[in-house]
Amino acid sequence: MSSYDYPVGIVGAGAWGTALAAVMADIHGKALLWARDPSLVAAINAAHENADYLPAIPLPASIMASNDMDDLARCAILLIVTPAQHLRHFLTNMPDIRSPLLLCCKGIEAGTGALMVDIAREVRPVNPVAILSGPTFAHEVAARKPAAMTLACEHEALGEQLAQAVAAPYFRPYWTDDVIGAEIGGAVKNVLAIGCGVVDGAGLGLNARASLIARGFAEMQRYGIARGARPETLAGLSGLGDLVLTCSSENSRNFSLGKGLGQGQSAADLLNGRRTVAEGAATAPVLLASAQALGADMPIVAAVCRLLDGSADVNEVIKALLSRPLKAER
Numbered sequence: 001m002s003s004y005d006y007p008v009g010i011v012g013a014g015a016w017g018t019a020l021a022a023v024m025a026d027i028h029g030k031a032l033l034w035a036r037d038p039s040l041v042a043a044i045n046a047a048h049e050n051a052d053y054l055p056a057i058p059l060p061a062s063i064m065a066s067n068d069m070d071d072l073a074r075c076a077i078l079l080i081v082t083p084a085q086h087l088r089h090f091l092t093n094m095p096d097i098r099s100p101l102l103l104c105c106k107g108i109e110a111g112t113g114a115l116m117v118d119i120a121r122e123v124r125p126v127n128p129v130a131i132l133s134g135p136t137f138a139h140e141v142a143a144r145k146p147a148a149m150t151l152a153c154e155h156e157a158l159g160e161q162l163a164q165a166v167a168a169p170y171f172r173p174y175w176t177d178d179v180i181g182a183e184i185g186g187a188v189k190n191v192l193a194i195g196c197g198v199v200d201g202a203g204l205g206l207n208a209r210a211s212l213i214a215r216g217f218a219e220m221q222r223y224g225i226a227r228g229a230r231p232e233t234l235a236g237l238s239g240l241g242d243l244v245l246t247c248s249s250e251n252s253r254n255f256s257l258g259k260g261l262g263q264g265q266s267a268a269d270l271l272n273g274r275r276t277v278a279e280g281a282a283t284a285p286v287l288l289a290s291a292q293a294l295g296a297d298m299p300i301v302a303a304v305c306r307l308l309d310g311s312a313d314v315n316e317v318i319k320a321l322l323s324r325p326l327k328a329e330r
């Protein structure tokens with residue numbers, strides 16, 4: 001890997017891509033950050049701050065922002081941090097680069113039900129692929145507060161190598177070969193975080209939120225196991241860990257979207273003109289369709305879908321959830 005100019009390049013200068021660029025610059029002394037928008041690239045290089053997506057956080061001057069895709073060939077490893085629904089478009093247009101791709105977006109592709117790793121394998125069959133996912137709010141990582149996460153790669157030796165390449169004293173990846181488990185945890189928790197935001201916005205209390213986290217985790221396990229995930233991965237950092245984080249804080253864009261729904265605002269109004277991504281909104285309907293096809297019961301995800309598409313209001317979905325027949329806790 002020494003023939004490359006940059007040990008790590010980062011694609012996507014949203015909050016998370018920018019925070020990861022800061023971590024990589026700490027570790028390797030430099031990092032390349034690719035963004036679509038030339039004015040954002042110029043602003044980052046001039047001010048060493050991403051005022052659009054990660055304001056008031058000073059960035060290392062050793063981050064070089066670029067909007068030239070050919071620069072990506074100068075990077076030994078690429079962290080891909082586009083929104084999940086734009087991953088296919090980016091990978092389709094990326095030049096012929098053979099570096100390992102460490103996918104950092106969380107979601108399921110609308111229209112196909114594909115996981116991020118499925119998209120990467122289909123569009124870039126030559127590149128080794130791995131997943132980085134876990135409880136990691138960008139602003140905390142950018143402030144160098146400690147965090148641990150899952151790094152999933154089918155080839156364990158490469159997974160370990162990638163983990164060594166992205167680890168910092170305050171940034172601690174644990175590797176696994178369960179790529180599906182890591183992906184499903186990150187995708188499903190976003191939808192459940194919308195549900196927890198609804199509980200908060202509607203003033204339903206902390207008991208209700210804890211119940212939703214626990215029953216939501218049961219849905220994550222049911223769906224994940226039906227898709228081939230391992231239970232221990234779902235109970236780990238990328239599953240339960242990230243579920244607890246995003247279901248507990250208004251810093252989560254998914255939680256805050258749900259909070260607005262719980263206060264009676266429409267999804268269209270809340271999503272309209274929004275600059276930052278709330279991945280759960282796009283993932284929820286495709287997750288529900290996929291769960292139904294697999295015979296995995298996901299009533300909380302179904303309730304979130306009804307609130308997002310406007311087919312029911314908060315009172316109706318709460319009543320529907322609580323009036324389901326009593327059952328054994330399995």
Ligand SMILES: NC(=O)c1ccc[n+]([C@@H]2O[C@H](COP(=O)([O-])OP(=O)(O)OC[C@H]3O[C@@H](n4cnc5c(N)ncnc54)[C@H](O)[C@@H]3O)[C@@H](O)[C@H]2O)c1
Pocket residue numbers: 012013014015016017018036053081082083084086089090104105106107136137138139275276277278279
């Ligand atoms: N923010 C976090 O704390 C965090 C942490 C872990 C994982 N993630 C995941 O990282 C991914 C990116 O989230 P973020 O928080 O960095 O985004 P963000 O909401 O901060 O910014 C949106 C990003 O999407 C880009 N974008 C918008 N439309 C695009 C398009 N058509 N093609 C390519 N890029 C486009 C924008 O340029 C910008 O970089 C998401 O999947 C998210 O779930 C975020």
Ligand SMILES: O=P(O)(O)OC[C@H](O)CO
Pocket residue numbers: 106134135136137138190193242245246251252253254255277278279
């Ligand atoms: O702001 P959210 O809801 O997209 O969550 C950000 C990260 O996924 C937290 O791990």
